[in-house]
Amino acid sequence: MYDYDLLVVGSANADLVIGVERRPGAGETVLGSDLAVHPGGKGANQAVAAARLGARTVLLARVGDDAYGRLLLDSQRAAGVDTVGVLVGGAPTGVALITVDPSGDNSIVVSPGANGRLAPGDVRAAASLFHCSRVVSVQLEIPLETVVEVVRSLSPDSRFVLNPSPPRPLPPEVLAACDPLIVNEHEAKVVLGDAYVSDRPEDWARLLLAKGPRSVVVTLGAEGALVASSAGVTRVPSVKVDAVDTTGAGDAFTAALAFRLGAGASLAEAAAYAARVGAAAVTKEGAQVSFPTAEEVEAL
Numbered sequence: 001m002y003d004y005d006l007l008v009v010g011s012a013n014a015d016l017v018i019g020v021e022r023r024p025g026a027g028e029t030v031l032g033s034d035l036a037v038h039p040g041g042k043g044a045n046q047a048v049a050a051a052r053l054g055a056r057t058v059l060l061a062r063v064g065d066d067a068y069g070r071l072l073l074d075s076q077r078a079a080g081v082d083t084v085g086v087l088v089g090g091a092p093t094g095v096a097l098i099t100v101d102p103s104g105d106n107s108i109v110v111s112p113g114a115n116g117r118l119a120p121g122d123v124r125a126a127a128s129l130f131h132c133s134r135v136v137s138v139q140l141e142i143p144l145e146t147v148v149e150v151v152r153s154l155s156p157d158s159r160f161v162l163n164p165s166p167p168r169p170l171p172p173e174v175l176a177a178c179d180p181l182i183v184n185e186h187e188a189k190v191v192l193g194d195a196y197v198s199d200r201p202e203d204w205a206r207l208l209l210a211k212g213p214r215s216v217v218v219t220l221g222a223e224g225a226l227v228a229s230s231a232g233v234t235r236v237p238s239v240k241v242d243a244v245d246t247t248g249a250g251d252a253f254t255a256a257l258a259f260r261l262g263a264g265a266s267l268a269e270a271a272a273y274a275a276r277v278g279a280a281a282v283t284k285e286g287a288q289v290s291f292p293t294a295e296e297v298e299a300l
């Protein structure tokens with residue numbers, strides 16, 4: 001019996017958000033809206049998104065001993081996430097500087113702060129969380145050596161989900177554990193490197209599979225997603241909504257997919273559900289505050 005449906009290992013940031021009419025070019029200054037501060041970070045976002053869907057969720061992360069760290073801990077607990085794995089101190093809480101234009105598209109610059117201090121030793125010290133979690137989900141806003149240690153710490157029966165964001169080349173040991181590897185177009189291009197030789201998402205999925213993951217999901221925004229495994233490549237349709245803010249939508253998608261996989265859904269079924277969750281998330285401003293409950297997903 002697993003104590004947790006999902007263990008998320010990753011980043012926790014304070015999102016500092018400003019709305020702009022258009023994002024500035026190099027050397028340009030534009031005026032924006034009043035500053036809004038939200039709890040964020042890909043790891044913290046995924047944990048909240050999963051918990052709001054009803055998953056028993058625990059977060060392994062590091063925050064600073066400061067106001068932003070307290071904001072993040074409060075948001076996790078309010079969503080029902082177990083924060084026993086959240087470490088405090090070592091550096092200021094990570095911060096993401098986000099601009100959002102009227103179409104809902106965003107640009108983000110991240111100062112990792114305490115996220116960069118989440119070390120392999122912290123993973124080894126949390127071994128009990130790995131043994132009692134059905135699925136483990138990770139991103140790349142923490143050190144790569146820590147991600148490698150996560151792979152080495154997996155329980156034999158647990159499933160490893162990775163969204164390589166921000167993208168970088170991945171060691172074979174990490175790629176081989178992914179089930180699935182979840183990428184958008186930009187992330188696919190970086191992970192594939194010189195193998196990125198096609199404009200067709202189906203080809204990206206097959207080329208990524210050849211690098212070692214057990215399965216691959218390619219997210220395509222308004223065009224839906226692709227799922228790929230040894231059984232073949234399948235299209236997953238999108239859900240049409242009016243986008244307000246895309247911040248955190250990818251995190252909501254990944255969390256929902258990981259949760260449904262742990263509940264026994266097939267990869268295509270889990271991706272279809274995740275597409276609904278991601279669509280619901282973009283209809284509201286902000287990241288964590290926009291994540292839907294299971295009831296809201298059903299009503300979409």
